[in-house]
Amino acid sequence: MLKSAVVFVLAAIVLFAPQNSWAGSKNYKERLEAIQENHSVCMNKADTTAAMHACLNESHGKLDTLLNESYRALRKAVEEDKAYHAALRTEQLAWIKLRDAVLKNISERGGTIASVNAGDAANQLISNRIELFVYLLLTLQGDEAL
Numbered sequence: 001m002l003k004s005a006v007v008f009v010l011a012a013i014v015l016f017a018p019q020n021s022w023a024g025s026k027n028y029k030e031r032l033e034a035i036q037e038n039h040s041v042c043m044n045k046a047d048t049t050a051a052m053h054a055c056l057n058e059s060h061g062k063l064d065t066l067l068n069e070s071y072r073a074l075r076k077a078v079e080e081d082k083a084y085h086a087a088l089r090t091e092q093l094a095w096i097k098l099r100d101a102v103l104k105n106i107s108e109r110g111g112t113i114a115s116v117n118a119g120d121a122a123n124q125l126i127s128n129r130i131e132l133f134v135y136l137l138l139t140l141q142g143d144e145a146l
Helices: 002-016 026-045 049-077 082-107 114-145
Strands: none
Touching: 026 049, 026 114, 049 082, 049 114, 082 114
């Protein structure tokens, strides 16, 4: 029951978090926005599927690093609360399984562009997850968490 409640609450936060919830999180926000901007510029210049994959791979690596950093920061922020700490880990593992299933479904649609669509979806899922972690950090500790 606790697992499903945590997943529901975190999903609700992602869906209904105010857009200005980034206030004070300049480091994460600026890094995320820079990655997204560079990705957009790269994709606009890409004239082949291979070039698109290069853009996606570069962005993915940077986003993955930022995701891991924000996840570690959130886990550290809640390490005193053993139940929250454990629930966060459980929920993250569930999110990884869901992400993988979504991406597999997109990839299996076939066609040349399917892998590009899957890469783009992966980057969007990771970006959303980073936003969630930063929102939770701000909620828990305010600006000093970042």
